[in-house]
Amino acid sequence: MLILTCPCCGVTAEETEFHPGGEAHLTRYGPGSSDDEFHGYLFEKVNPKGVHFERWRHANGCGKWFHAARCTVTLEVFGTYSAQTTEPPQHIKDKISAKRPGWSWREFA
Amino acid sequence: MKRYSAFAVAREALRNHMGWERAWASPEPKKKYDVIIIGAGGHGLATAYYLGRNFGITNVAVLEKGWLGGGNTGRNTTIIRSNYLQDPSAAIYEKSRSLYETLSQDLNYNIMYSPRGVMMLAQTQHEVRGYERTAHANALQGVATEFISPSRVKELVPIINIDGPRYPVLGALWQARAGTARHDAVAWGYARACSAMGMDIIQKCEVTGITREAGRVTGVTTNRGDIACDKLGIVVAGHSGHLADMAGFRLPIESVALQALVSEPIKPCMDVVVMANTVHGYMSQSDKGEMVIGGGADGYNNYTQRGSFHHIEETVRALVETFPMIARLKMLRQWGGIVDMTGDRSPILSRTPLENCFINCGWGTGGFKAIPGSGWGFAELMAKGHSPLCDAFSLNRFREGRFIDESVAAGVAH
Numbered sequence: 001m002l003i004l005t006c007p008c009c010g011v012t013a014e015e016t017e018f019h020p021g022g023e024a025h026l027t028r029y030g031p032g033s034s035d036d037e038f039h040g041y042l043f044e045k046v047n048p049k050g051v052h053f054e055r056w057r058h059a060n061g062c063g064k065w066f067h068a069a070r071c072t073v074t075l076e077v078f079g080t081y082s083a084q085t086t087e088p089p090q091h092i093k094d095k096i097s098a099k100r101p102g103w104s105w106r107e108f109a
Numbered sequence: 110m111k112r113y114s115a116f117a118v119a120r121e122a123l124r125n126h127m128g129w130e131r132a133w134a135s136p137e138p139k140k141k142y143d144v145i146i147i148g149a150g151g152h153g154l155a156t157a158y159y160l161g162r163n164f165g166i167t168n169v170a171v172l173e174k175g176w177l178g179g180g181n182t183g184r185n186t187t188i189i190r191s192n193y194l195q196d197p198s199a200a201i202y203e204k205s206r207s208l209y210e211t212l213s214q215d216l217n218y219n220i221m222y223s224p225r226g227v228m229m230l231a232q233t234q235h236e237v238r239g240y241e242r243t244a245h246a247n248a249l250q251g252v253a254t255e256f257i258s259p260s261r262v263k264e265l266v267p268i269i270n271i272d273g274p275r276y277p278v279l280g281a282l283w284q285a286r287a288g289t290a291r292h293d294a295v296a297w298g299y300a301r302a303c304s305a306m307g308m309d310i311i312q313k314c315e316v317t318g319i320t321r322e323a324g325r326v327t328g329v330t331t332n333r334g335d336i337a338c339d340k341l342g343i344v345v346a347g348h349s350g351h352l353a354d355m356a357g358f359r360l361p362i363e364s365v366a367l368q369a370l371v372s373e374p375i376k377p378c379m380d381v382v383v384m385a386n387t388v389h390g391y392m393s394q395s396d397k398g399e400m401v402i403g404g405g406a407d408g409y410n411n412y413t414q415r416g417s418f419h420h421i422e423e424t425v426r427a428l429v430e431t432f433p434m435i436a437r438l439k440m441l442r443q444w445g446g447i448v449d450m451t452g453d454r455s456p457i458l459s460r461t462p463l464e465n466c467f468i469n470c471g472w473g474t475g476g477f478k479a480i481p482g483s484g485w486g487f488a489e490l491m492a493k494g495h496s497p498l499c500d501a502f503s504l505n506r507f508r509e510g511r512f513i514d515e516s517v518a519a520g521v522a523h
Binding site: 001015016019020022023035039040042043044045046047048049052054070072073074075 | 348350351359360361362363364408409410411412413417418419452507508
């Protein structure tokens, strides 16, 4: 069972207090984008075996969305951070690099 | 290969069972095969079997990183049914169900197919309307299902509580010829038949890379050496994304954990399969007397074959409400598998961006029932380049907006 800390209200709780929201840091292509861009945004998931960045909502708490960095193989949570960003903060990346040298996720590493 | 028969059992009984052969061989990999299938689960082995049986292609290797049938084939709740809403789904699942009926005879291996009937409970007005629609669709598709009344439900399943406080049973979608089979035996039976045709089933052989040249696959690298091939089939369920990554393309798939559990064995009390999709739990009784229980999948990407406690709690809570007598049962075992979910909850049986590479994945939470049909269609796709069973399930359907939307039809993953 995952233990997550909501960066919005600071509460630490187990996963039933939260709701998973899928892959984070999507570029949301809209009208005017190419078919490839739109297809990639809608369907082509990273689905990594290892480090993953994803969205969560503190559904039974403050109700706000945030991001989490997690390992899909061990379920280790590397950290949570605000959703108001387009890429994971440096301290999260450093923490992952210390535990999973050589990791990469889409264009981030 | 010696045939299994009542005569063989009698013969071996007289000589201390010394004459049984190994069911399948464990050869060293050759340098090259016509076809390599990655994944020796039910779908991979069925594909190999029908490649040999229907198309005479027997220079085939089936590579497996663990042991044969040790993934989702050995981790499901063994339910077989074909009461789907959309035409392409009904076609492939009904083909599969009909192949299951005679599979023991075809393979000369008892897969213990038990056409005991599958019932999907309607516990809200929406479900009543949905299942009535599915029953009509099934009638047009030639799949024998009917919508039955609560009193008929009670007659078929005396242990059910049809006046539940939250979700009374308002009827059910009933498929009398659906049922269950012995999951391991399906993998073992196909493996034995493949081995008898001269195919190589290579266990503990993990594919670590896919070698490509000018848009074609030339072979695979494994922990047991490089193996060349003319055609490659990827049939690895939860790890499809990982293998697609090696082959250089992405899939519209996310991998999540799905779990199931069994109770202690009890006397026979329920001889059909009951699925309750509103409360999200399903249950059947195994031949050993255990109640086999399944529920929902985890909500987040996951490669741990474990599952989580709160999902067990949700599933069991739902089932106790519908079957009050199971409240005092002890649960014996729990396990999880990694399922590959597509956006429309329908599988992918398709060509890939690589010319001679094919992929069979996306069966999500309901792959066991589809094993023979999936193998039949995918073998045809690999041998001939197209298959009427598979054409609708191509990767292009996401780009072209041709979803086979079973997630809307069922309201849940299934």
